Amino acid sequence: MPIHSLSDINSLIIKEKQYSVTVPGISGLSVRVSPNGKKTYYLRYSHPHLTGKRPKMMLGNVEDVSLYEVKYQAESILELVAKGVDPKARHQQEKTNKYAHLKNAPFAEVVQAWRANKIAGRDKGKANRAAFSESTLKFWDLCLGYMCQEIGDLRMNDITSEIILTVCESIQNNKNQATFVGASTRLYTEKVFSFAVARGLCDRNVAVDTRGELAPANSGKHLPAITKPDKFAHLLQDMASFNGASSMTLAAMNLLPYVFVRSIDLRSMRWQDIEWDNELWAFSPTKGEGREDMVSHLVVPLASQVIARLRDIQAITGHNEYVFSSMRASSNAYISKAALVQVFHRLGYKDVQCAHGFRASAKTLLMEQPELRYSDIVTELQLGHRIKDTHGGAYNRLDEIETRVQMMQDWADYIDRLRSDTSSGN
Structure with missing residues (x-):
């Protein structure tokens, strides 16, 4: 008997073998009745590309979909077929890509x-x-x-x-x-x-x-900074092999890329501010005092490479207040700004890279390199900046700390790979 209504479907008897009944008006549409009593809508259609093939699509159970709805669904499918689209392939694509x-x-x-x-x-x-x-x-x-x-x-x-x-x-x-x-x-x-x-x-x-077509993400101050991986790798390699300065100046120079703090904050780093158990360095940035755009207290997660370097330095200056204590007879308690400035000049990087520039280098590379891709807000927090135009003073010194810990370790691993990459010289 043909199917015209739900009443007709309900009247279909259950048999020992599965059978189908045609729904008039829609070519290929039918109701399949199974021995267990389940009644399901199916549609057979002529494949738009494979001659003689008639695929079958299940359109839903009778108790879940109305006859009106299933007729509309079947007509839509047949319209796709008429346009040369295989509806079964389309359905599978949409099933695997929810954004189709x-x-x-x-x-x-x-x-x-x-x-x-x-x-x-x-x-x-x-x-x-x-x-x-x-x-x-x-x-x-x-x-x-x-x-x-x-x-x-x-x-x-x-x-x-x-x-x-x-x-x-x-x-x-x-x-x-x-x-x-x-x-x-x-x-x-x-x-x-x-x-x-x-x-x-x-x-x-x-x-x-x-990429690379905008002003750097760090700030409006255009201090020299390298932001391209290949050139940054050359710089790291040159720094590692340079020996034309005091041991403390060299140690500070080679630690600077890992922490990207200001030169004055690194040079005045104190042993008492290092939390060895938590692998953190907590201090008050010199330029944070009284400035609305800077935090008054900064936490720097220390990567494993940084901890190892600090342990080596501790064997030399651990008895002093400052990590980078001045080893010369002078009034300076720690190495001077001029010492770091001269290192980069001697390396041949005058007007190319300066100590402060590692902040811009780190921020740009952390945001743009595919293997890093950290957000602007996390990098800004690690630089000790407040985002005045959106959040004012809402940030806490430990905001995003878990992400920052991971970021600083990823950054340390990244620059170590660049330094050891001999292909960068090609």
Whole structure:
């Protein structure tokens, strides 16, 4: 008997063998009745590419889907077939890629998907990693909010690197915004595009082409700093092999890249400020006193390589107050600024790299290198900066400390790899 209503379906008797009954009006649609009493909608269709093949799709159980709904679903599938699309392959693709509906979607929609995916990924691994802090989420929204305001309605494949760069430059040129906000907006836009490309939502990551085209993310002070991995590797190798200075100056010079604090804070480092058990260095930055843009107390996680270097130095100056005590008969309790300045001049890096420049080097490389990719907010915290335009004085000296501990170890491992990479000289 033909199927015209739910009553007709309910009246189908159960037999010892499975059988099917046609639903009139929709070619290939039927109700299958199983010996266990289960009744299921199926659709057979002519494969759009394979002659003679008629695949079958299950459209749902009778108790879950109405006859009206299943007819509409079947008609939609047959329309795809008429257009040369295999609906079974399409269904499988959508099943494996939950973001398929966002293919070439507006930028603002993909941003929301990226954000939700990041949060969900961190939540799944909560046993090992802390959830993103409220300040981190707010900073994402600040940066990507600027981009969405300008290009949120543009579809992913219509956005060009020129468009992205123009928006980021306008942020950096806004006197009410810090330089790093524009740089961070560029970085997060690149991450959104990377997310989209990996899931087939757009053709390519055009934001990659904007790398290195903005003012550095550190600040408006243009002190010389190397931010390219190959050149940074050369610098590290030159520093490691240099011996034209005192032992304390050399020790300070080679420790500086690992901690990227200001020269004065490293030179005046005190043994009593090192927490050996926790592998932390806690101190009050010299330039943090009375400044709204700087924290008054900074915690620097010490990577295993840093601990090892400090233990070596402790054998020499551990009886003194300062780690880098002056070994010469002078009024200086610790090595002078001039000593570090002269080292980089002698190395041939005048106007190329200075002691302070390691802060910019670290920040840029930590944010942009694929194997690192730490957020702007975490790097800013480690530099001892307040993000005045978004959070004011809300930060605590231990904010994001777990992430910062991991970041500093990853950074130490990264620069050790660069230093030992002999191919960088080619």
